[in-house]
Amino acid sequence: MSTIPPIKIRPEGRPFIAIFVVITIILFTVAQWLGWIGATLIGWCMYFFRDPDRVTPRETGLVISPADGVIQMVTDAAPPPEVDMGDAPMRRVSVFMNVFDCHVNRSPLDGQVVKNAYRPGKFLNASLDKASEHNERRSLTIHTDYGVDIAVVQIAGLVARRIICWTDEGRSLRTGERYGMIRFGSRVDVYLPKGTRVLAIPGQRAVAGETPLAQLDDSQDDRKGEWR
Numbered sequence: 355m356s357t358i359p360p361i362k363i364r365p366e367g368r369p370f371i372a373i374f375v376v377i378t379i380i381l382f383t384v385a386q387w388l389g390w391i392g393a394t395l396i397g398w399c400m401y402f403f404r405d406p407d408r409v410t411p412r413e414t415g416l417v418i419s420p421a422d423g424v425i426q427m428v429t430d431a432a433p434p435p436e437v438d439m440g441d442a443p444m445r446r447v448s449v450f451m452n453v454f455d456c457h458v459n460r461s462p463l464d465g466q467v468v469k470n471a472y473r474p475g476k477f478l479n480a481s482l483d484k485a486s487e488h489n490e491r492r493s494l495t496i497h498t499d500y501g502v503d504i505a506v507v508q509i510a511g512l513v514a515r516r517i518i519c520w521t522d523e524g525r526s527l528r529t530g531e532r533y534g535m536i537r538f539g540s541r542v543d544v545y546l547p548k549g550t551r552v553l554a555i556p557g558q559r560a561v562a563g564e565t566p567l568a569q570l571d572d573s574q575d576d577r578k579g580e581w582r
Contacts, residue, residue, distance in 0.1 A: 367403025408563035410530030415570035436471035469495035530563035
């Protein structure tokens with residue numbers, strides 16, 4: 355008989371859960387219906403800071419989604435200047451996370467972090483294209499085991515006010531390995547080298563550490579889809 359694995363909660367979420375517990379106790383002393391609202395918020399906070407294990411595909415040159423959420427756009431854009439990858443346009447895949455998505459971010463490929471750069475900025479709606487340029491962000495340049503560099507950028511959103519990164523320059527990451535998170539609604543952009551075949555389709559939902567975004571192979575056209 356199989357058992358349901360326990361829900362893992364990120365340590366970063368424990369202070370918020372504790373605050374909601376205290377507030378809920380106070381609300382129950384005021385009115386029972388207010389207390390149940392607080393109890394619902396406790397459940398949501400635990401759900402937000404969940405950190406489930408994932409099954410990561412292992413295939414040569416396969417780029418895996420760094421975030422849970424919707425593939426918002428696939429376009430060509432210059433990478434952020436702080437990643438030191440030049441200003442030539444690269445393929446960019448953007449994954450938008452809402453407040454109900456798991457916000458733990460994972461490495462899209464095996465490689466070594468050669469640049470870890472933080473840039474302060476605004477807190478525009480992360481679904482806007484200009485958020486890539488104007489919002490607060492944390493960028494990693496990863497020199498992959500396949501000899502090419504990619505950039506993965508955590509972007510703060512309208513509600514998000516804290517980008518957390520657990521990795522440093524010089525550290526090696528495995529595909530699907532946890533490297534950071536963003537609190538409360540945000541976006542992650544992945545900049546891919548020329549010649550990459552994009553597998554992600556705008557509107558598709560992605561699962562961090564599991565959903566293929568691209569293949570470092572230009573032998574075929576980008577994958578396409580349609581609404582049904």
